[in-house]
Each structure stands twice: as C-alpha cells, then as structure tokens.
Amino acid sequence: MSLIFTGTGPVLVTESPSEYLWTPQGSGQAPVPPLLQAPNIVVLDSVKSGNRVSTKDVYKQLLLPLLDSWNLPHSYVATTSPESVRSVAASVGTTPTLLVLISGDTTITELVNSVASTASVTLLTVPMGTGNAFAHSVGLSTPLAAVQALTTGTARPLRLYEAVFEHGSQLLAQEGAQPVTSLRFLVVGSWGLHACLVADSDSPELRKLGNERFKVAAQRVLEQNPVFHGSFRADGRAVEDHAALGYFVVAAVPRFEATFEISPASDPAENALHVVYFHHQAPAAVMEIMGQAYAAGKHVQDPRVGYLKTHTVELELHEQDARLRRICVDGLIVQPAGSRVLFRPVESTSLQYVSPDKN
Numbered sequence: 001m002s003l004i005f006t007g008t009g010p011v012l013v014t015e016s017p018s019e020y021l022w023t024p025q026g027s028g029q030a031p032v033p034p035l036l037q038a039p040n041i042v043v044l045d046s047v048k049s050g051n052r053v054s055t056k057d058v059y060k061q062l063l064l065p066l067l068d069s070w071n072l073p074h075s076y077v078a079t080t081s082p083e084s085v086r087s088v089a090a091s092v093g094t095t096p097t098l099l100v101l102i103s104g105d106t107t108i109t110e111l112v113n114s115v116a117s118t119a120s121v122t123l124l125t126v127p128m129g130t131g132n133a134f135a136h137s138v139g140l141s142t143p144l145a146a147v148q149a150l151t152t153g154t155a156r157p158l159r160l161y162e163a164v165f166e167h168g169s170q171l172l173a174q175e176g177a178q179p180v181t182s183l184r185f186l187v188v189g190s191w192g193l194h195a196c197l198v199a200d201s202d203s204p205e206l207r208k209l210g211n212e213r214f215k216v217a218a219q220r221v222l223e224q225n226p227v228f229h230g231s232f233r234a235d236g237r238a239v240e241d242h243a244a245l246g247y248f249v250v251a252a253v254p255r256f257e258a259t260f261e262i263s264p265a266s267d268p269a270e271n272a273l274h275v276v277y278f279h280h281q282a283p284a285a286v287m288e289i290m291g292q293a294y295a296a297g298k299h300v301q302d303p304r305v306g307y308l309k310t311h312t313v314e315l316e317l318h319e320q321d322a323r324l325r326r327i328c329v330d331g332l333i334v335q336p337a338g339s340r341v342l343f344r345p346v347e348s349t350s351l352q353y354v355s356p357d358k359n
C-alpha cells in the first residue's frame with residue numbers, strides 16, 4: 001500500500017494478486033514533480049517480460065492515472081518484437097526524455113545498446129522481468145515502488161560498462177548469430193558456471209519456469225561440473241594465471257535477484273566492477289557457496305571465494321570447447337573468437353536512472 005501525491009490529490013494505491021487499485025483520498029493538488037517535467041515522456045512496455053498476470057496492468061492501472069492527473073502528454077509503446085526496443089531507442093532524439101521501461105533486465109540492456117550516445121534519457125525501470133537485478137539493486141523492488149519514485153525520486157548517472165571481444169565473435173540470439181565486437185552492460189559479465197547456466201536456461205522449455213529456470217539449468221550444469229581453464233588480470237595486475245576456475249562473475253550491481261546478493265560491496269552510484277570467482281569445486285561445495293549468496297552475500301567472506309574491486313578485467317580463455325567459452329553479458333550470450341575478453345567502464349554517457357532516494 002502506498003500514498004501517492006498526484007495532480008488531483010493524494011491517492012491510496014493498493015495491490016491485490018489480480019490488480020492495482022487506485023483510491024483517491026480527497027482533493028488537492030501537488031505540483032508536477034521534477035522527474036515528470038521532462039519535455040518528452042515515453043512508456044515502453046516489454047510485454048513478453050516475466051510471467052505477467054493479464055488483468056494486472058501497470059500502465060493502465062498506475063502510470064496512466066498518474067500522468068493524466070497532471071494532463072501530461074506521453075507516448076505508450078507495447079513491444080511486438082525485440083525490434084520494438086531498438087526502434088524506441090532509435091527514436092529518442094536529443095530532447096530530454098523520461099523513458100519508463102516496464103520490463104526485465106534484458107530489455108534495459110537492449111535499450112542501452114541501441115540508444116545514441118547523444119540522447120539525454122532518464123530511465124525508470126519498473127520491475128516486470130524474472131530477475132530484475134537492476135531494479136532490486138537500485139531499490140525499486142516492486143512496480144508500485146517504481147511508479148511512486150516518479151513523484152519522490154531523483155535522477156542519478158547511469159553507470160555503464162562494456163564487454164569487448166576479438167574480431168569474429170558472435171552474439172548468439174534466437175533469430176541466429178550476429179557478429180559482435182562490444183556490448184554494453186549494467187548488471188553482469190560472466191564466464192564459467194554462471195554463463196553456462198544463463199545460456200542453457202534460455203530454452204523455450206525452461207523459460208516457462210520463470211525464475212526457477214536458473215535453478216534447473218544450474219542443476220544440469222553441475223551434473224557435468226566442467227572446469228574452466230583461464231587467467232585474468234584486474235586493473236592490469238595478474239590475479240589468476242592458468243587457473244582451473246568454476247565460477248567467474250564481473251558484477252556491476254549488488255543483486256542479481258531480490259535475495260541473491262552476489263556482490264554486497266557493489267554500489268550502482270559508483271563507476272566500478274567487482275569480480276566474484278572461485279576455483280573448480282565439487283558440486284556440493286558450489287551449492288554451499290551459492291547458498292551463502294542468498295544469505296545476505298556471506299559467500300564473499302568464504303576463503304574459497306575471490307572477491308575484488310576493479311575497473312578493468314582482462315580475461316584470457318584457455319578452452320577450445322565452444323560450450324566452455326561462452327560469455328554472458330546481462331543475459332545475452334556471446335561466443336567469443338580468440339582468447340581475450342575485456343570488461344571496462346564506459347567513460348561517459350548522457351543516461352540517467354531514477355533512484356527512489358533523494359540523498
């Protein structure tokens with residue numbers, strides 16, 4: 001339950017399993033909040049994200065009445081394919097734009113990879129995906145909290161990172177492979193067990209399971225429990241040389257799911273990456289370490305786990321088997337050519353995100 005101050009007075013907003021209820025609490029007027037003063041407001045509804053309840057419509061039941069209370073013009077786009085995300089990104093010019101994304105993380109990543117570097121965009125992420133890593137990491141854990149942040153939150157710089165690949169690398173997509181040399185990300189770059197389970201979880205069969213798909217894919221990967229041979233450097237310093245690795249994640253945010261706190265020291269306000277990794281372990285040890293990540297990120301205190309803060313990560317793959325070379329970039333899967341992959345911050349962008357707190 002939340003009290004939201006709108007252009008026509010305070011409104012009590014409640015949520016049931018099947019709908020959001022908008023109950024006005026008398027009349028009165030609040031001025032247009034700063035975030036809603038953007039000259040251009042676009043709502044992009046990524047309709048295939050998460051497991052939606054058809055009667056529970058964030059746009060019609062929450063956003064539309066809020067925007068209408070101040071008669072704010074806006075455009076609403078419901079996606080019809082992944083191409084819709086790219087075309088909305090391409091349509092945003094230099095006019096300062098508030099872009100409300102009703103989606104999961106993949107849609108956000110598709111957007112930041114398609115938007116022009118000159119575009120002045122403030123993103124509000126309304127969590128409707130399966131993991132919602134970015135929304136949980138910035139404190140917008142529910143659609144209601146996200147919509148309320150439009151009236152009480154503030155815009156902060158969006159920290160972006162990129163994974164850079166050797167010439168000849170391929171982005172593996174449902175529609176077929178495409179050449180790729182770099183990809184922007186805001187949540188995670190990974191190799192090893194994490195990349196394998198994300199790649200394997202993206203089958204139509206497992207997608208039906210929602211968040212459970214990661215657990216099922218993890219069990220299947222652990223049945224084989226491959227070793228991932230490689231080396232990596234952090235800010236130019238050799239950290240592991242010809243190691244037998246199991247888990248290798250470069251995290252930009254603290255949480256990958258509501259309760260999965262993979263990198264407790266990550267701060268979305270800071271331009272830094274954290275490497276979380278461990279050497280090849282027996283499946284029971286892997287499960288034990290991962291279980292600690294669900295207990296407020298305690299795994300990073302486990303002596304078997306490496307945890308370090310850095311800006312750049314240079315990874316060198318010493319594997320030939322294509323399945324063991326896959327790299328995950330915010331859920332997208334890349335088959336890299338050659339042996340080198342670089343993760344680094346994108347130095348400057350004109351993108352911002354809506355944060356719920358003002359400090």
Ligand SMILES: Nc1ncnc2c1ncn2[C@@H]1O[C@H](COP(=O)(O)OP(=O)(O)OP(=O)(O)O)[C@@H](O)[C@H]1O
Pocket residue numbers: 046047048049050051079080081082083085102103104105106107108110128129130131132133331
């Ligand atoms: N109408 C559509 N038809 C096919 N694909 C779509 C359509 N609308 C959106 N998509 C694509 O579906 C994917 C949805 O990803 P999104 O991140 O929003 O949700 P998710 O995968 O459930 O969540 P998460 O990434 O948090 O696990 C994106 O790749 C998006 O481009």
